[in-house]
Amino acid sequence: MNINDCRNIWVFVETEHGQVKNVALELINEGKKLAHTVGEELIAIVIGHKMENVVQTVISYGADQVILVDGAEYQDYTTDAYTNAFTKLIKIHQPSAVLVGATINGRDLAPRIACRMGTGLTADCTGLEISPEGEVTWTRPAMGGNLMANIICPNTRPQMGTVRPGVFKRGTSDKDRTANIIREEISTPEKEIRTKLRDFIHVAGIAGVKIEEADIIVSGGLGIGKAENFMLLQELASALGGAVAASRAAVDEGWISPLQQVGQTGKTVGPKLYIACGISGAIQHVAGMSSSDFVVAINKDPEARIFDIADFGIVGDLFEIVPLLTDEIRKRKKL
Template structure:
């Protein structure tokens, strides 16, 4: 990998490895978090990012700013005020009719304008469909670096953002820097960062940016928005208990065993990435770096070997229980409790034992 050169690299050298930040980027300062707000509702990943952004800002000794875009009176100012309670010192807001629904063109334009006007050194966005769509367009317009799906963010001794993410299909981790360009951009999946405590406090400053784009300037029109039915929504990412299966279950039919245990525990169920690639379960059930990141109280992984891309998606769980036939499976390196056995044989017994135990404790309680 690239070593820091002893003397500044000559012009035309490896652009990325020069340590000296170009003059025109030197006034880029402060950490920004994009607050993803649609129809008056803020995606919780925005608050999680403010928690991570607060740490970065403290280490750098700079301000943490929230950026909120949306329709006039569409909850923008409320979201900015709320951002303060999660750690933002100030907020930049843009209110415009063209920002009513998310569309790449006006959102990317507004974001780019804000960056070029107020010059942040770090810009964080949630790795949601909206955040990724926006981040890719903004980074390309600004010709700066963007690290997708970061699983850890830190500040290096020289003040650079160090964004760590799994690489090579999730078999290793790598740390990525954007040394010579600003802002340093990164996206982070929901639930990767823990939710900061909410503390009531007024917003330091509110900066309203005037945006001149009008509807006639926007090529793409939103004809309708069909919200997902409540029953289709998977609350996997925010569930307290999760049961998941991997290829070790042997067949798609055996996922019935996972669902039965989940049902007894009042849990959500999911699976590892190979299960989705085989078409056994839909992508929204996938747990791991490129699927859902979870932080439940209890996570039971049945027949999952525990590749790094899975590990980074479950490490936030309070208790990880692994069931696998292979005693050398990597999942036992990060699980808290392990059992070497065939999950297909264990799961029905485990479901029954949990059912008995929980109903017994319930009746004891009622009796007392």
């Protein structure tokens, strides 16, 4: 694709059970700022089946235009069908940049698209800037958070990146907003979809709210001592309307599901508030939560590294402090 022919910034709108994922709304808001800086538009790309509500949502959150591909084959996410639809859209409309949430499916899809287009993809970005010529500088952590890098994609288009959830803020919704909707007919024959969703195993556990989407996370480490004690964190999380997560050490002990693990080998989260209880703050843990807005640490070791990154630290016993905190919050919220 000729660089001079490419314009506009696209956001892939990831959905789940017909709901737009937070990260897509965050990227619409941030991508729109970038696009408008260079006099271009922010276009939301919606792929799925029966997506009227989704289209309305992304418009209300500020998309300048929407491109919609609707088809029964897009009901569930599959790598093959979504890559096919997305790359065909790119060829037709020639965007300058494409932003995708760095979620499980986003990181599955974006490399397939980038590779098929022969273009560059920057992984798991935490910062975005744009030059007057429309060149995006993508900032990302590497080496488990020990190193930051600015990455560019100078010679190919679209410029692509996956962006970490929770780093940017979504805008406010305006239900009366309208925007142009372009409908594209792109079908993917069944035989080209080589994976099939057979079943779903729900891990109930103590996880109420998903950690990727949570605004507040209460996280426990080895200091929690045993599986049953995670109930203390669950109570605090419920009082706050948040989710429970854990360090790898706690997961390795079998106290909590690996799906709740935060860190380099677990999930990357960026909530408004992260409360670390009995977690020492190893670099591999911090790599997964360093983009949290506000970090509270409760640890009995005054030397624990978690205090280096905490906005508010208490040197003390979590078994005393966590229940007191839960009580205090319940009182205030009149729960």
